[in-house]
Structures are given as structure tokens and as C-alpha cells.
Amino acid sequence: MILNIRIDHKTADINKIEESTRNMDEIFANIQHDHQVQEYVQVKTCNRAEIYMVLDEAPLHYQWGGLVVEKDEKALEHVLKLSCGLESMIIGEDQILGQLKDAHKVSVKKGHCGPVLDNVFTKATHVGQVVRKKTQINQGSVSIGSAAVNLAESVLGDLKCKKVLIIGAGKMGTLVAKALVEKHLKAIVVANRTYDRAVCLAKELGGDAIRFDRLARAISDADVVISATGAPHAILTREKVNVAVPPENLEKMVMVDIANPRDIEEDVEDLGVKLYNIDDLRGIADNNKKKRQSEAKKAEKIVAEELDLLEKSLQHLEVEPIIANIRSQAEIIRLRETEKAYHMLGDMNGKEKVVDHLTKVVVDRVFYNIIHNLKEAAENDDTEVINSAKYLFKNKT
Template identity: 65%
Template sequence: MNHPNIIIEEDKKALKHLLRLASGLESMIIGEDQILGQIKDARLEALKRGLCGPTLDMIFNKAVHVGQIIRNKTKINKGSVSIGSAAVELAESVQGDLKCKKVLVIGAGEMGALVARALAEKQLKAIVVANRTYDRAVRLARELGGYAIQFDRLDEALSDADVVISATAAPHYILTRERVEKAIPIERRDSVTMIDIANPRDIEEKVRELGIRLFNIDDLRGIAEKNRRKRENEARKAEQIIEKELELLVNSLKYKKVEPLISQIRKSMEEIRIRETEKAMQMLGELEDKEKIIDDLTRSIVNKIFHDIISKLRKAAEEDDEELIKACEKLFN
């Protein structure tokens, strides 16, 4: 499969990629938190559909755990770490202080909510939310102290907006050149900033021809790079944590391979212990406390022998010593 949005890794590389992903190291805005929630949601959805077995579930739980550890032990997610907050930062760099500006957010989904909350942190008063599902727009606007509009009133809201940030999940353009030309008076166009953070894009590229300052998700790479430079030290700390956690995960998966064999060995030894204990008790006759003494003795012997076997088996699993593992399987099966 060859697709620009699909990364295929195998074995240890795949595990490392997932840990890096959960930690925000693979994100355009390094350290952003949104990806961790997406991984949690993906795991739950896979479980619901019966597509996530015990091993995969263990791997994804580990990824979430590592993502949380890194965010607690480093400052990798401090500052403008989401696409939404980066978009607001970009708007400020173009428009200056946004407190006296009217901001229109198109889309009340996950990305739209991130944008709106980043705007709310700036304590802006004139936030307008437009969404195809009006109820969602109302809920988000209420949370932010802004106001919602019906989607069919979008052109009206465009006419006096200073900043437009679009983040819908539509498969086609929401704002075409023709629509924007009709909605925004010619004398206002050079003062309007539009930021398109949707994928696929919401705003037609030809809108630039009207004199409107249009930015898209690619233009956020400058902010992403600035954040990346700020977080280089934190990223290095995160990489060190990932390397340690990766080794623990790899070894856990290797141990998992020999667990059925360990269980079989334990079962076989326990059966032998019980048989030999019964024989010994018959030979000892009526000695007081004989059952407990013999039981404790044999259990102790088995545990000591078994501990050595488990240690060697797990070491073999770590070192991928298939010969020793197969020999044990033959010996105890």
C-alpha cells in the first residue's frame, strides 16, 4: 500500500512509532495532546468491533501510559501545542491583538472546538460559531461565551468577520472564491484573514486572488518549527523515556510468547508435587502436622526449581533463543 497519509512499520519499529505517536513526537505541533485522545478512542472502537485482541490491547495501553508519563515528566505539551492554538497564534501574528476583532469559527467538531477554546483563552468577546448541526454550534458557543448561527447564515457572518478559521470535516470546499466574493465587500477584503485547518481543505485557494490573506495547515509549519525548537530539550528527554519503555514493552511481548509454556511447566510440576506429597504422607503414617509440613516443604522445593526455570526461559525470550524455548516445549510437553 502506497499512500501519503499512511505509514507502515513492522516489528520493533512499529512499536516505537506508536510510542512516539502517543507522546506527540510525530505530530506537526510537537507534544500536542489531541493525538493521545485519538489513540484512546481508536483502541475503544477496535475493542467494540472485536478487532483488538489481548496483545494489541496491551500494546495500545502501553502507548497511552507512555504518552501520559512523558507529559507528566517533561514540558513537551506546554504552550501552543494544538493545531487550534497554533491557528490562533498565526491569526494574532497577522492581525495583532484579537480582542477588538470579530472571529468566525466554521465547524464545531473536534478541531473547531480546539480553535474556539484557544480563542476563549484570549478572553475574546466576538466569537461566532457556525456548524451544519446547529445544536453543536450552540453548545460550543455557550461554553465559550460567544454565539452560534445557522449554517445558512454563513455568508452574513462572513461579511463583517475579521478572522475566519475553518475546520469542518466536509469533503468539498465550504468557501469558494465565488461565495467569498459575494459575501465580503471589496473594501474589507484586504483586512480579512482566513485560516483553513481542515483536511481536505475547506477554502478554495483562489480566494487569495480577492486580496484576502489566506493561510492553510501548511502555513502552520512555521509555528510548528518554532515550537519544535523550543521543545528540543524536552523532546530529547521524551526520546530517552521512550527507549526505556520500548525495551520494557518488547520484553513483555517476548515473555508473553513463553507464558503458555511456563503455565504448562508449572502445572506439570504441581501435579508431580501433589503425587509425591500423597506418597510421603502415606509412608509417614499418623505424625502430627505431617500434611502441612510436607506440603510446605514440597511447595518450597518446586518454587525454587521453578524460579530458576522461569528466569532462564524469560532470558531466552529476551535473547530470541528459539532453540532453548523449543527444547523446553518438547521436554515439558
């Protein structure tokens, strides 16, 4: 069975997401201890944490603690919708597709992804691409990064004369940067633990890069701070901000924290700073959702069609070894008998390809119905036919 456990923006705020992510890691460790987890892929973004796993039986007797738990068809439907941006806070955003690809690659590299989840995530990538090609769900779409910029703009007004500090030069920081470029801003500073990355991003923006140890100085006169690092703990505490920022600047400052876990401690707000996080982007997300309802319906129709194909392909996995064995045995016989025919026919004057093609076609036609019926048996869970095929086509050597 395929199991998906997750926490995301649809069922929790950022506090709950942070708390439940730790809880989910503990539950997953327990499942691995109690059950044979054959494959798994972990997905983590700024507003979700998910684990997909393949195991023999449903794990029981766990206190899920607010996590969403879905299996088989529901889990598959969710990952396809996720790849299309239908499950995102910002409907139609493109970043999730890259995040799913990355999660898939990491799992493959570490040896955690097997044939089932490889099929699932390959299909999810395909569906995400098809939906974006056949619908306009991502046309002019905003990302979490640009939503953060829009939020700051809604508070301060035009940002053209404001100094903006971006903390983090990773994927999310880059999205923020791109959104700022579209606003034609010039006073942009990028801070990152890896200075070279900050330099590269700042160069693209026409802004300045600073080393992380100069962060306090950069904060002191910033109008807007947008933080999106992958740090495991807060990098801006109340004490650090209080020391770095002059009192007269605190109440003018806007900070937007789009990291998970958060980069900025909540009590920074006590200093008078206007502090926002992922939860505060929901209003922008709701407006975006209304604009894309008709495109979302088209996307859901594509998902439904592709889900049916995915389920069939997963059912076919059971008989793939039998089919591979049939093809392997047939190919050995075909090559052997074709070689005999060449010797008997003598000089073929370059027409060997004709004979080779003919034998391939004959073999394919002979086994076409057998393979088709085997796949159909898998779809119908016909174990009698499958077991008979295993016996009939097993190697005798």
C-alpha cells in the same frame, strides 16, 4: 512483523498529505489482498495519516509513492515518540495522545487490534503519560488550534475587536475555541453541522451558535474564519465566499484552514482573502521546537528505555500461552491438593487463608525460574527451548 506506513508534515505539505492519504488507502487494500494482515490500527490527524499492521512477511513490490515505510523496531520507536508529541508539528502537544487512544479503541471495537498492537498502543499511551509527567515538554504548549489563532493575530494584530467564526465544533474546533478564550475575545460565532454541539461549545465560550445553513450570513461580516471540520470535501468554495462576502470585506478577511482534507478551496485566495492552511503553521512550530529542545532530549531518553521494555514484552507474547498453561495446570493441582489438606486438618479455626497463601507461594517459587527462563528464551529467539517447553507442559488430556 510490525509495519508502519505513513505520510506526515515532516515529509509533505498539505497537498501531498491529501494526495498520499488516498494512495495509502489503496496500497493498504492491496496489502490486505496479497498478505495475511493479522492486526491493524489506523491513525489520522490534521497533518498525518498512518497505518500500523501486523503481518507474517514484508510486503514487496509496492510503489510507495513518497510514503514513509518502517518496520519492527523503527515502527515501534516512532509510535512511542508520536505519543510523546516528539513527532508533532507542535512539539509536546497533548492532542496526539488522545488521538492515539481513540485510534486504539476504534480498532479494538472493530476487532482489528490483536495482542501485538494492543501491547504497542497500551505502551504508547503509558509512555506519553510518563514523558508529560517527568518532563516539561508540554508546559504552556500550543496546539494546532492555538497556533492557528496566533497566526491570525500575527496578520491582523490584536483580535479583541474582531469577529471570529469557528467552523467545526469537534476536537480541533474546541482547541481553537480554547485558544480564543485565552485571548479574552467576545465576538465568537460557532457553526457546526450538528447544531447542539455548536450550542454547547458556544456556551462555553460565551459566544453564539449558528446552524450550518446560516454559514454564508456569518461569513459575510467575519474578520477571521478558522475552519476545522471533518468534512470529506471543501465546504467553502470560491463561489460561495464570493457570493456571501461583500467585496470591501474580502481583503480584510483572514481564513485559516486546519482541516485535512481541507475545508476551503485554494482559489478563495484569488478573491483577496488572506488564506492560510496547516503548512503556514510551520514557522510557529519551528519556534516552539527550539524552546523545547532540552525537554525533547529527556523525552527521547525515556522513549529509548521504554522501547527496550516494549520489545521484550512483544517477544514474551510467543511464550505467554505456555506460561498461561503452566499457571493453569499448577492452579488446578494447587486448589485440589489444598482442599484435601483442609479435610485432613479438620477445623482450622479460620486459618484457611494461611494454608491458601502458603500453597500459592510454593507454586510461584517452584515455577519462577522456569517462567523467567522461558521469557529469556523468547528474548533470545531460542526456538529449541521454547519447543521443548511446549512439549513438556502441554496438556495430556
